[in-house]
Amino acid sequence: MLHALGVLRVVLGVLQTEGFVLGLHYSSHKRIFSPRFAFLDHWVHTVLSPLVGFPSNAYLAHHVLMHHKEDNALWYDASSTMPFQRDSWFHLLLYIVRYITLIQFELPVALMLRGRYSATGVMLAGYGTWFAVTWYGMKVMPFTAGYGLLVPFIILSVAAMRGNNLQHIFVSPDEPDCDFKLCYDIVNDPSNCGKFLDSFHVEHHVSPATHWSDLPRKFIEFLPKHRDRDSFIFDSVHPDTVSWYVMTGQLERLADHYVHIGQKSGKDKATLVAEMRRRLVPIRKFTAGKAQKAADARKERKTQ
Numbered sequence: 001m002l003h004a005l006g007v008l009r010v011v012l013g014v015l016q017t018e019g020f021v022l023g024l025h026y027s028s029h030k031r032i033f034s035p036r037f038a039f040l041d042h043w044v045h046t047v048l049s050p051l052v053g054f055p056s057n058a059y060l061a062h063h064v065l066m067h068h069k070e071d072n073a074l075w076y077d078a079s080s081t082m083p084f085q086r087d088s089w090f091h092l093l094l095y096i097v098r099y100i101t102l103i104q105f106e107l108p109v110a111l112m113l114r115g116r117y118s119a120t121g122v123m124l125a126g127y128g129t130w131f132a133v134t135w136y137g138m139k140v141m142p143f144t145a146g147y148g149l150l151v152p153f154i155i156l157s158v159a160a161m162r163g164n165n166l167q168h169i170f171v172s173p174d175e176p177d178c179d180f181k182l183c184y185d186i187v188n189d190p191s192n193c194g195k196f197l198d199s200f201h202v203e204h205h206v207s208p209a210t211h212w213s214d215l216p217r218k219f220i221e222f223l224p225k226h227r228d229r230d231s232f233i234f235d236s237v238h239p240d241t242v243s244w245y246v247m248t249g250q251l252e253r254l255a256d257h258y259v260h261i262g263q264k265s266g267k268d269k270a271t272l273v274a275e276m277r278r279r280l281v282p283i284r285k286f287t288a289g290k291a292q293k294a295a296d297a298r299k300e301r302k303t304q
């Protein structure tokens with residue numbers, strides 16, 4: 001009976017996970033509480049997040065302070081998809097296992113490489129507390145700790161890394177640090193309205209602080225850049241379908257959803273499919289990342 005209740009708790013948690021994570025996502029980029037209610041943000045990140053599967057204080061450090069500041073860059077983004085064959089089930093498994101087993105070590109290293117020592121301390125304190133509570137709980141209350149903390153962590157780790165691989169499955173080996181070539185957009189995504197318009201992912205990377213409701217306007221504004229920088233735009237397809245087509249080698253079917261607005265890769269279907277395949281291969285080219293480029297630009301302005 002107790003295990004049935006535990007399974008029910010996990011199932012109910014999974015049903016609520018997508019909405020919670022997407023809400024956490026956008027509230028991390030653009031705070032929804034005024035400064036005098038900032039403690040509510042800490043409550044969400046410290047207390048509620050572990051019940052869904054993110055260790056305390058890990059999400060903000062991982063997604064905002066690392067992933068978005070470094071833009072999938074090798075070395076500086078511990079969840080970079082670049083070194084993997086991104087249409088390989090085996091490499092996807094390696095990517096997920098790497099996160100589950102190593103992120104607690106790689107994330108603080110990635111943060112410290114950029115001198116984010118305060119953020120590293122906050123992340124380690126939260127992650128350490130979560131680990132200690134989970135470890136002790138598995139000794140004294142294995143049922144509660146297992147179904148309440150450990151199982152959600154494993155499930156969300158798999159889902160989050162699979163989702164990140166999906167969003168950054170196409171990366172140009174020539175310009176892996178270009179926002180228009182390290183992810184893609186989907187217009188008329190049937191699931192977009194229920195997930196904060198997350199399929200306008202290029203716009204979100206170019207301008208992470210933009211409110212989710214303004215992403216379609218940004219998309220229209222960026223259309224000339226989409227054309228000139230040869231981005232991938234797909235129409236009327238679910239992200240899971242994009243993933244399925246890629247992982248099963250059905251790039252020709254995915255090409256049927258491509259939106260051509262003048263990009264050089266879309267001049268014909270054969271060229272497009274060849275470019276898709278090219279953007280799936282492992283990339284082991286070191287890139288400085290968005291944060292380093294911004295720092296270099298600031299330094300150059302000071303010397304002018």
